Amino acid sequence: MQRNKTVAKHVFLLESYFLVCYKYASLYLQMGFYNMARKKLIAGNWKMNCLTEEGVALAKSVAAKVKENKFNCDFLICPPFTILAAVKKCLRGTKIALGAQDVHFAEKGAHTGDISPLMLTDLGCGYTIIGHSERRVDHFETNELICKKAVASHSAGLTTVICIGETGAERDAGKTIKVCQDEINGSVPNDATAKNTVIAYEPIWAIGTGKTPTAADVQEVHAAIRKALAKKLGRATANKMKILYGGSVKPNNAAELLSLPDVDGALIGGASLKADDFIAIAHNSCK
Ligand code: 13P
Numbered sequence: 189m190q191r192n193k194t195v196a197k198h199v200f201l202l203e204s205y206f207l208v209c210y211k212y213a214s215l216y217l218q219m220g221f222y223n224m225a226r227k228k229l230i231a232g233n234w235k236m237n238c239l240t241e242e243g244v245a246l247a248k249s250v251a252a253k254v255k256e257n258k259f260n261c262d263f264l265i266c267p268p269f270t271i272l273a274a275v276k277k278c279l280r281g282t283k284i285a286l287g288a289q290d291v292h293f294a295e296k297g298a299h300t301g302d303i304s305p306l307m308l309t310d311l312g313c314g315y316t317i318i319g320h321s322e323r324r325v326d327h328f329e330t331n332e333l334i335c336k337k338a339v340a341s342h343s344a345g346l347t348t349v350i351c352i353g354e355t356g357a358e359r360d361a362g363k364t365i366k367v368c369q370d371e372i373n374g375s376v377p378n379d380a381t382a383k384n385t386v387i388a389y390e391p392i393w394a395i396g397t398g399k400t401p402t403a404a405d406v407q408e409v410h411a412a413i414r415k416a417l418a419k420k421l422g423r424a425t426a427n428k429m430k431i432l433y434g435g436s437v438k439p440n441n442a443a444e445l446l447s448l449p450d451v452d453g454a455l456i457g458g459a460s461l462k463a464d465d466f467i468a469i470a471h472n473s474c475k
Pocket residue numbers: 233320390394395396397398434435436437455456457458459
């Protein structure tokens with residue numbers, strides 16, 4: 189009898205202990221402390237810029253500066269398809285990853301002018317951007333197509349940087365969060381993980397314009413994106429997934445934007461074409 193009572197007491201104590209641990213662990217997750225584990229990613233999207241000579245010079249300059257500084261962040265550069273192989277050679281021995289700016293969802297076949305995920309891995313790419321607003325607008329890409337590209341890229345071993353973001357008119361109409369939620373739901377595959385997927389929030393009106401949302405607005409949207417990811421993929425995955433900000437990131441605004449709790453790096457257009465600016469952004473925001 190006495191023995192049963194002692195056992196019951198121990199079981200009770202053990203249960204209480206696990207309950208307290210569980211409560212603290214979920215509080216920890218909910219408060220986003222996980223972002224300590226999210227290393228910042230400084231990514232350059234070179235868009236349709238640079239012939240071989242210029243691209244090689246830029247890549248060599250970025251590589252040398254990354255090597256000489258000990259930055260606490262990851263780097264990615266995404267040159268146009270035509271110079272991926274030449275740029276790859278310049279990145280040897282550095283921790284800078286190489287990415288493309290788009291990809292087709294098919295493995296191979298009759299798709300004139302397109303590039304498959306395996307062709308990118310064959311060239312040494314670890315990443316590809318997909319769903320950039322310039323492709324959504326210029327090439328009428330839909331969430332459904334972007335999702336197919338993501339699935340194909342993931343099975344080939346690529347990490348996708350999936351871009352989302354609202355137009356100026358959508359922002360003025362108060363639809364920013366709804367647009368981002370819909371794009372997350374439509375373009376991120378259900379089996380996306382924090383390893384194979386990075387989200388880039390790029391308000392379309394901020395791209396190449398010198399305008400940026402306020403820091404408070406960026407944090408609000410990034411937190412809403414993480415919430416939408418949690419709903420779709422589970423809280424643990426959402427807390428580990430990197431969400432980059434893109435749109436007129438410059439050395440003088442990077443520190444503030446990248447210090448926000450839900451901002452895990454930047455997708456940089458114009459400023460990534462100048463090695464000094466690209467490195468200054470890393471310097472100012474990856475302490
Ligand atoms: P800018 O940095 O030139 O505004 O471009 C952002 C962008 O579109 C990156 O993908």
